[in-house]
Amino acid sequence: MLSVRPSGASLGAEVVGVDLSQDLDDTTFNRIVDLWHEHEVLFFRNQTLTPEQHVRFSRRFGELELHVRKDCCRPGFHELFVVSNIIIDGKPIGSQDAGLFWHSDLCYLKEPSRGSLFYAHEVPHDANGQALGDTQFASATTAYNSLTQDIQKRIEGRKAVQSYKKGYYRDRNAGPRKPLTPEQEARTPDVEHPIVRTHPYTGKKCLFINEGYTARIAGMENAEGDALLNQLIEHSTRQEFIYRHQWRVGDFLLWDNCSVQHQAVADYKLPLRRHMERTTLSGTAPF
Numbered sequence: 001m002l003s004v005r006p007s008g009a010s011l012g013a014e015v016v017g018v019d020l021s022q023d024l025d026d027t028t029f030n031r032i033v034d035l036w037h038e039h040e041v042l043f044f045r046n047q048t049l050t051p052e053q054h055v056r057f058s059r060r061f062g063e064l065e066l067h068v069r070k071d072c073c074r075p076g077f078h079e080l081f082v083v084s085n086i087i088i089d090g091k092p093i094g095s096q097d098a099g100l101f102w103h104s105d106l107c108y109l110k111e112p113s114r115g116s117l118f119y120a121h122e123v124p125h126d127a128n129g130q131a132l133g134d135t136q137f138a139s140a141t142t143a144y145n146s147l148t149q150d151i152q153k154r155i156e157g158r159k160a161v162q163s164y165k166k167g168y169y170r171d172r173n174a175g176p177r178k179p180l181t182p183e184q185e186a187r188t189p190d191v192e193h194p195i196v197r198t199h200p201y202t203g204k205k206c207l208f209i210n211e212g213y214t215a216r217i218a219g220m221e222n223a224e225g226d227a228l229l230n231q232l233i234e235h236s237t238r239q240e241f242i243y244r245h246q247w248r249v250g251d252f253l254l255w256d257n258c259s260v261q262h263q264a265v266a267d268y269k270l271p272l273r274r275h276m277e278r279t280t281l282s283g284t285a286p287f
C-alpha cells in the first residue's frame with residue numbers, strides 16, 4: 001500500500017510501499033505522477049533495478065532524451081547518463097563533474113527536459129559512515145512566489161538566454177573539458193526561454209533561471225540586466241527553498257526540471273566512489 005512522507009522542506013517527499021522494478025498498475029502510476037507534481041521531488045528507498053527496469057519505468061512518463069555526451073552514457077544504453085567519479089582502465093565511466101553548479105537539466109534545449117529519474121548505485125561515505133555527495137534541490141515555484149511584486153513585474157514577459165556552452169566550459173574540478181564536436185555544437189545553440197515559466201501540468205509559475213546555464217537576460221545586455229540576473233540567481237537558491245537529499249544505495253529519485261533546480265555537493269573524492277545513473281524525460285517548449 002503506497003504512502004507518502006513529506007520531507008518537511010518546501011519540496012520533496014518519500015513514497016513508501018512501491019517496488020519500481022514491477023509493472024505498476026495505472027492507478028499506482030498516476031498517483032505517483034500526481035505526488036510528483038505536488039512535491040516536485042519524490043524519492044523511493046531500497047529499490048533494486050536493472051538498467052532495463054530503470055529505462056522501462058522512465059518510459060511510462062514519455063519519451064527519453066539521448067544525452068549529447070554519448071561517451072558518458074552506460075554502454076548499450078544511450079538513455080542512461082552516468083554521473084560518477086569512477087575510472088576503469090584509465091577511462092571515466094561517466095561524467096565526473098556533472099551538476100556541481102545549480103541548474104535544471106537540459107534547460108538549454110528548445111524543449112527542456114520535463115524531469116529526471118536518478119538511481120543511486122554507489123554512494124561515498126566518510127570515516128564515520130556519514131554519506132557524502134548529497135544533492136540539493138531548490139523549488140522554483142516557492143522562489144517565484146516569494147519574489148517581491150516589484151521584481152515579479154520587472155521580469156514579467158521577459159526572456160533569458162540559456163547556454164549549454166556556458167555550463168560546459170566553466171571551471172571544473174576534473175579539469176578543462178575537451179572542446180565540443182561540431183555535431184554537439186549544432187545540437188546545443190543558445191536559446192531564449194521565459195524567465196517566469198508556467199508549469200505545463202500544474203499551471204504554477206516557476207522562476208526559470210539558474211547559475212549554471214543562464215547567460216543573460218534577453219534585451220538587457222547591460223549592467224542593469226546583469227545585476228537583475230544575479231539577484232534572481234541568488235534569490236532562487238535561498239536556504240528556505242531547499243531540500244537536501246542524502247543518498248543511500250538503492251534510492252530512486254525523480255525531480256521536476258521546470259519547478260526545481262539542483263546541485264550536486266562535491267565533498268568527496270577517490271578512493272571514495274560515487275556512481276549514479278539518470279534518465280532524462282523529454283519536455284515541451286516553455287511558455
Ligand code: SIN
Nearest residue numbers: 083098099134135264
Ligand atoms: C545531475 O545534475 O544530473 C547530477 C546530480 C548529482 O550528481 O547529484
